Amino acid sequence: MNAVPVYARFFKYFKAVALVPIALAATVSIAQPQPIVMASTTSTEQSGLFGSLLPAFKQFSGIDIKVVALGTGQAIDMGRRGDADVLFVHDQVAEEKVVAEGFALKRFPVMYNDFVLVGPAADPAKTRGKDIVEALKKLNAANASFISRGDKSGTHAAELRYWKNAGVDNPQFAGYKACGCGMGPALNIGSSSSAYVLTDRGTWLSFKNRGELAVLVEGDTRLFNQYGVMVVNPARHPQVRLAEAQKFVDWIVSPAGQASIASYKIGGEQLFFPNATK
Known part of the structure; x- marks a missing residue:
């Protein structure tokens, strides 16, 4: 007559004990530090x-x-x-x-590392060399197509310093376009439109979609x-x-x-x- 209640009590105890590791595992999982x-x-x-x-x-x-x-x-x-x-x-x-x-x-x-100026290998604005300031003067004079990140990044801040050194405080020539984007997207736009782009060398070396783009200006100490x-x-x-x-x-x-x-x-x-x- 008591067999069923005893079995029921045993099953209830066994179930409770079996759930302990699961509860502990959940606690450990919750306690894992966030990145x-x-x-x-x-x-x-x-x-x-x-x-x-x-x-x-x-x-x-x-x-x-x-x-x-x-x-x-x-x-x-x-x-x-x-x-x-x-x-x-x-x-x-x-x-x-x-x-x-x-x-x-x-x-x-x-x-x-350093910045480099990349652009169409044919270099229609004749920027090729080691002087970033002279290169930007030529881009401005030629109304060349130039893609700026325009995103207040470190690269954008450096670009604006170089333009200022070139006597162009606020680039507004028709070929100048600010994408408000990261370095990779800016290079993609430059590649698709054969435009000039200032980029850090690290991103350039890992960039695969170069199209006609090539490094045109490098080695200027100001590009540090x-x-x-x-x-x-x-x-x-x-x-x-x-x-x-x-x-x-x-x-x-x-x-x-x-x-x-x-x-x-x-x-x-x-x-x-x-x-x-x-």
Whole structure:
């Protein structure tokens, strides 16, 4: 007479015990740390660098990083709003400003490459050479087709400096078009329209849809392109994950992180050159 109730009680106990590992697994899953957010440039992302760099950092630290690739100006604005934990960008003036304003901690130089002017290989505006300022003067005079990123990126900021040096504070010739887009899309527009484009060399080397485009101006010391990294200030934004973000900064400027940057190549050509200082 008592067999059924005893069995029922045993089954209820067994069911409860069996559910314990499932509950523990769910708790462990929920406890997994979320990736830190890095606001960076389209050039570092579209060059493929992060596809090599971030797995090496994950292996070292166990920390995942979610990259939001924007123009440098927009990336820095993410830091100002507290929407990122770390910034990896390339406009030193803007970087030093955001540190001075207290929205980011100390800025560290990380690596460099250079900008190049690409355009139709036939070079109708006769820009070919090593002088970026003279090249832009010729583009302006010839009313040549030029695609600007126009997105407040580090590349766009550099482009505007070069135009200013060329005596053109606000390019408005008919051939000048601002796409408001990343480096890859700007190069695609340039390729499809045989236009001139200022690009960082890393993105150019990884860009496949070149069409008639070729490097026309390179080697000018003014084309130097420095990258920096900094942690967003947790005093302004308490949600910033300081320990994890600082761990990335410490790693990327360490010999291991610098070696990882140097090892990234396309077709045997190195895209970025580490130059962190202690």
